Amino acid sequence: MAAATASRSGLRSALPLLAPAYLWLTVAIFLPLSAMVFFSFMTELPLSGKPWTFTLGNYAAFFSQSLYLTLLLASLRLGLEVTLWCIVIGYPAAYVLAKVLKGRSREAIFLLVILPFWSNGLVRIFSWAMVLREGGILDTALNAVLPFKINIDLMYSYPAVIIGLVHSYVPYMVLTCYLTLQAIDDSLIEAGRSLGASRLQVLKRVIIPLSMPGLVAGAALIFVPVVGSFMEPRILGGRTGTFYGTVIEDQFVAVFNWPLGAALSFILLAVVLVILAAASPVLKREA
Amino acid sequence: MAGVQVSNVSRSFGAHKALDDVSIDFADGGFYALLGPSGSGKTTLLRQIAGFDFPDSGRIAIGGESVERVPVEKRRIGMVFQNYALFPNMSVADNVAFGLSVRGEAKAVIAAEVQGALDLVQLGKLGGRRPHQLSGGQRQRVALARAIVTKPRVLLLDEPLGALDKALRVDMQIELKRIQREIGITTIFVTHDQEEALTMSDRIGILRDGRLVQEGPPEEIYDRPKSEFAATFLGDANIFRGDATGSGILLADGTAIAAGAGATLAAGAKASCAVRPERIRIATDAGVSNATDTNVLKGQVSKRIFAGNNSTYFVDRAGQTLKVIVQNTGIERLSEGQDVVLRWSPESTVLIAAS
Amino acid sequence: MATTRILEWLGRLYISVLLAFLYLPIIIMALMSFNVSPFYQLPFEWTTEWYASLWQNDQLIAATWNSVEIAVIATVICTVLGSAASLALYRYEFRGKKFLQALLFPPIAIPWLITGTAMLIFFFGVGIGRGLHAILLGHVALALPYVIVVVSARLQTFAPELEEAARSLGANQWQVTWRVTLPWIMPGVIAGGLFAFAVSFDQFVVSYFLATPGQTTLPVEIYAAIRKGFTPEINAVSTIIIVVSMALMLLTARFFKFGGEK
Numbered sequence: 089m090a091a092a093t094a095s096r097s098g099l100r101s102a103l104p105l106l107a108p109a110y111l112w113l114t115v116a117i118f119l120p121l122s123a124m125v126f127f128s129f130m131t132e133l134p135l136s137g138k139p140w141t142f143t144l145g146n147y148a149a150f151f152s153q154s155l156y157l158t159l160l161l162a163s164l165r166l167g168l169e170v171t172l173w174c175i176v177i178g179y180p181a182a183y184v185l186a187k188v189l190k191g192r193s194r195e196a197i198f199l200l201v202i203l204p205f206w207s208n209g210l211v212r213i214f215s216w217a218m219v220l221r222e223g224g225i226l227d228t229a230l231n232a233v234l235p236f237k238i239n240i241d242l243m244y245s246y247p248a249v250i251i252g253l254v255h256s257y258v259p260y261m262v263l264t265c266y267l268t269l270q271a272i273d274d275s276l277i278e279a280g281r282s283l284g285a286s287r288l289q290v291l292k293r294v295i296i297p298l299s300m301p302g303l304v305a306g307a308a309l310i311f312v313p314v315v316g317s318f319m320e321p322r323i324l325g326g327r328t329g330t331f332y333g334t335v336i337e338d339q340f341v342a343v344f345n346w347p348l349g350a351a352l353s354f355i356l357l358a359v360v361l362v363i364l365a366a367a368s369p370v371l372k373r374e375a
Numbered sequence: 376m377a378g379v380q381v382s383n384v385s386r387s388f389g390a391h392k393a394l395d396d397v398s399i400d401f402a403d404g405g406f407y408a409l410l411g412p413s414g415s416g417k418t419t420l421l422r423q424i425a426g427f428d429f430p431d432s433g434r435i436a437i438g439g440e441s442v443e444r445v446p447v448e449k450r451r452i453g454m455v456f457q458n459y460a461l462f463p464n465m466s467v468a469d470n471v472a473f474g475l476s477v478r479g480e481a482k483a484v485i486a487a488e489v490q491g492a493l494d495l496v497q498l499g500k501l502g503g504r505r506p507h508q509l510s511g512g513q514r515q516r517v518a519l520a521r522a523i524v525t526k527p528r529v530l531l532l533d534e535p536l537g538a539l540d541k542a543l544r545v546d547m548q549i550e551l552k553r554i555q556r557e558i559g560i561t562t563i564f565v566t567h568d569q570e571e572a573l574t575m576s577d578r579i580g581i582l583r584d585g586r587l588v589q590e591g592p593p594e595e596i597y598d599r600p601k602s603e604f605a606a607t608f609l610g611d612a613n614i615f616r617g618d619a620t621g622s623g624i625l626l627a628d629g630t631a632i633a634a635g636a637g638a639t640l641a642a643g644a645k646a647s648c649a650v651r652p653e654r655i656r657i658a659t660d661a662g663v664s665n666a667t668d669t670n671v672l673k674g675q676v677s678k679r680i681f682a683g684n685n686s687t688y689f690v691d692r693a694g695q696t697l698k699v700i701v702q703n704t705g706i707e708r709l710s711e712g713q714d715v716v717l718r719w720s721p722e723s724t725v726l727i728a729a730s
Numbered sequence: 731m732a733t734t735r736i737l738e739w740l741g742r743l744y745i746s747v748l749l750a751f752l753y754l755p756i757i758i759m760a761l762m763s764f765n766v767s768p769f770y771q772l773p774f775e776w777t778t779e780w781y782a783s784l785w786q787n788d789q790l791i792a793a794t795w796n797s798v799e800i801a802v803i804a805t806v807i808c809t810v811l812g813s814a815a816s817l818a819l820y821r822y823e824f825r826g827k828k829f830l831q832a833l834l835f836p837p838i839a840i841p842w843l844i845t846g847t848a849m850l851i852f853f854f855g856v857g858i859g860r861g862l863h864a865i866l867l868g869h870v871a872l873a874l875p876y877v878i879v880v881v882s883a884r885l886q887t888f889a890p891e892l893e894e895a896a897r898s899l900g901a902n903q904w905q906v907t908w909r910v911t912l913p914w915i916m917p918g919v920i921a922g923g924l925f926a927f928a929v930s931f932d933q934f935v936v937s938y939f940l941a942t943p944g945q946t947t948l949p950v951e952i953y954a955a956i957r958k959g960f961t962p963e964i965n966a967v968s969t970i971i972i973v974v975s976m977a978l979m980l981l982t983a984r985f986f987k988f989g990g991e992k
Contacts, residue, residue: 098822098823098824099822099824099825099826101818101821101822102818102819102821102822102824103818105814105815105817105818106814106815106818106819106830108811108814108815109811109812109814109815109874109878110815110830110833112807112811112867112870112871112874113833113837113871113874113875115867115871116849116867116868116870116871117836117837117845117848117849117871118833118836119852120845120848120849120851120852120853121836121840121844121845121848123848123851123852123855124844124847124848124851124852127851127855133854133855177748177751180744181744181745181748183741184741184742184744184745185745188737188738188741188742189741189742189745197745197749199980199983200749200752201745201748201749201752203976203979203980204752204753204756204976206928206932206975206976206978206979206982207932207972207975207976207979208931208932208934208949208968208971208972208975209932209934210932210934210949210952210953211759211949211952211968211971211972212755212756212972214759214952214956214960214964214968215755215756215758215759215968215972216755217956217960218755218758218759218762218965219754219755219758225758255751255752255755258748258752259752273458273460275456275457275458275460276460276462278425278427278447278454278456278460279454279456279460279461279462279521280462280473280477281427281446281447281448282425282427282447282448282452282453282454282522282531283448283453283473283474283477283521283522283525284448284449284451284474284477284478284525285448285473285474285477286448286477289477293473293477294462294464297464298462298463298464308839309839312839312840312841313841313842315841316841316842316843316844317841317843318843318935319934319935319938319953322957323956323957333841333843336843336847337843340847340850340939341938341939346850346851349847350847350848350851353843353844353847353848356841356843356844357840357844360839360840360841360844364839446733
């Protein structure tokens with residue numbers, strides 16, 4: 089298709105249309121990311137008026153103080169747990185949507201499932217505060233049903249952070265898995281069963297391998313932002329909600345050690361890029 | 376191997392009766408075509424036999440064993456799908472190995488069986504390829520190899536040649552028939568292509584609106600259709616409608632048409648006669664006659680279509696257009712507008728009771 | 731068949747539970763914003779006083795207007811720049827095209843925390859500084875890739891022969907673009923614009939790092955309020971936001987099929 093239009097083409101004709109968008113991205117994304125690398129090797133911000141020199145100290149701080157590494161590992165673990173929960177909860181939902189439900193109800197329910205993802209994340213995290221705190225809805229509802237008295241106070245705890253993040257990101261997993269699952273022809277499932285495979289064997293040997301790109305895309309797109317999350321742990325985690333992301337936030341809005349913040353951000357970026365690079369072969373394979 | 380018995384099977388989807396009291400006996404080792412227009416229920420019937428769907432009532436037996444409530448994976452059938460349904464995440468060899476592998480066969484056994492099946496479909500060297508690297512005809516062969524490698528009791532084919540172009544389709548028809556003979560498996564073949572059904576199968580079942588219209592060897596259905604639908608769906612036929620006179624019918628304009636000996640209907644009942652276009656002889660004068668061609672009609676050529684080895688004449692007669700196919704032997708060509716005489720024998724005429 | 735029916739029933743049940751998980755907290759928050767007790771105590775008593783007191787909160791109202799203004803301007807800029815870039819990427823073949831397309835990925839995939847702090851450092855360093863203009867600069871950059879992806883997806887359904895047919899009928903490049911191509915991709919452009927609005931209006935992280943005390947957006951203001959303590963007023967304004975952003979996405983869905991097929 090593109091080949092037909094290729095002849096009357098070239099970068100010269102494309103440039104006037106492309107330049108504004110890419111200039112904007114350069115100024116607001118690519119230069120800032122480069123600047124961050126640059127600043128992370130400085131002792132002080134040049135604009136602060138104080139004298140500055142190049143240093144590896146900010147990175148040395150990361151590796152010498154076990155706190156940062158511990159927090160990064162805690163954030164990676166948080167990312168892993170949230171991603172796993174999203175797979176466990178989201179994949180079956182995507183499967184039901186793509187292969188069990190039919191017709192108009194499927195479209196409507198699919199839209200309902202992914203709709204929250206595109207609504208305000210901050211507000212959705214906040215809404216859990218109402219549910220999880222002591223004397224909140226979950227507490228009241230359970231005590232109304234159960235014969236004995238229990239105290240449900242999940243607010244400001246690790247589970248609260250997990251619940252909030254899973255709630256935030258599970259629609260992403262449903263979306264990416266649904267897209268690959270609905271592209272799998274039903275006759276492949278029937279072919280598998282006609283060859284003597286049970287439903288479970290077909291799932292394991294045909295459906296899951298074929299939907300791997302969706303699973304990996306969903307996992308990468310959930311894991312990455314969760315590792316860098318700071319607002320969710322702050323609101324739902326309280327004092328237990330100190331993670332790598334919240335430390336970076338602190339460097340910029342509380343401690344004002346921007347070079348250290350830049351170094352911490354850059355280390356996070358490196359981790360993110362490694363993860364995306366690891367995921368990309370699976371994504372390219374079926375694309 | 377085993378025969379398949381379908382007895383009084385009905386299946387409705389909502390108000391729509393997809394299958395209505397269908398009974399067919401598929402003999403062991405036979406090649407059976409299910410023929411019908413789209414929506415006739417032929418694919419529904421195949422899926423009932425496969426076990427993708429269960430009948431509302433009736434019985435299905437494979438090799439004498441009742442299977443109508445047995446799920447597909449336990450029926451030991453082989454199926455070839457319209458779009459082949461090869462697993463894109465597996466190599467050709469892994470596709471063929473799938474059925475053996477889910478049964479937990481030993482690796483060495485699987486490898487040998489897979490190679491044998493691929494050799495049978497003449498793809499012995501392509502085991503390492505991926506399905507998307509194959510041509511349409513090759514995919515078809517892989518699908519066939521995958522379906523038969525598990526030694527199923529019956530092979531089900533759902534319009535397997537529909538996606539191939541004409542030349543390849545003819546090749547595959549011959550190939551399919553060869554393989555079926557070689558392993559002698561009971562084969563049920565769904566198609567909407569009457570030519571395919573005629574050339575390939577030992578027996579044909581014609582379905583319409585969920586009912587079995589007629590069933591038998593191709594020659595029998597072609598020569599002795601039991602309904603106007605069977606006559607016109609399998610091959611072409613001229614249909615005359617009138618009142619039965621015992622061994623023929625009387626048309627509205629008083630012309631009598633005689634049917635072959637043996638066929639009789641109570642006089643006075645509504646009936647029709649079917650005549651194949653190639654059984655009618657066409658001539659310009661009334662002089663040349665043959666003692667046995669006692670059915671004679673006069674008409675006028677309204678159109679002639681030349682098709683290389685034969686020509687089709689459309690002849691107008693008393694408000695009806697008749698079709699006559701003549702081999703182009705070079706003797707005579709009739710032009711449009713010419714008055715002609717049509718003759719054919721009662722043996723070429725099938726008497727059909729009005730339905 | 732019985733198994734299939736049971737599985738289907740279980741599937742529906744499962745989806746219902748998931749939907750409850752997704753929507754219950756939001757519904758509860760909305761209900762509480764109409765509850766008399768400021769400490770979220772039951773029984774529920776209806777009131778709209780929290781919404782009324784929102785009206786009196788000048789800080790919140792100013793932030794709301796900032797959010798709307800920035801979202802509208804960002805939408806206009808993103809739609810124009812994004813559609814132009816999509817057209818160029820669709821129509822022309824040149825070296826480095828794959829690279830340019832790959833460049834759209836980082837703004838979407840890199841966590842906003844990193845992008846936001848990087849913007850803060852860079853804007854501060856080169857003198858752009860912080861404030862509403864910096865927030866706008868950032869929002870456009872974040873939303874632009876979404877617009878390009880959505881419009882490009884729509885362009886993929888466009889047959890190049892249509893452009894060629896129009897040219898064979900004597901239309902020049904501009905006429906072809908205005909009268910054939912743009913009308914066709916319009917649903918994509920509108921969907922892209924709504925996306926851009928949503929990305930900007932709901933954006934918190936990047937705004938948070940670029941805001942200054944006088945110049946903030948609504949989500950930043952809400953975050954500050956939440957950290958001070960929960961009040962029914964936050965419930966009220968949050969309810970309004972969630973209703974607006976969900977309505978926006980429903981509108982977007984009319985123009986753009988997320989599900990791909992049909």
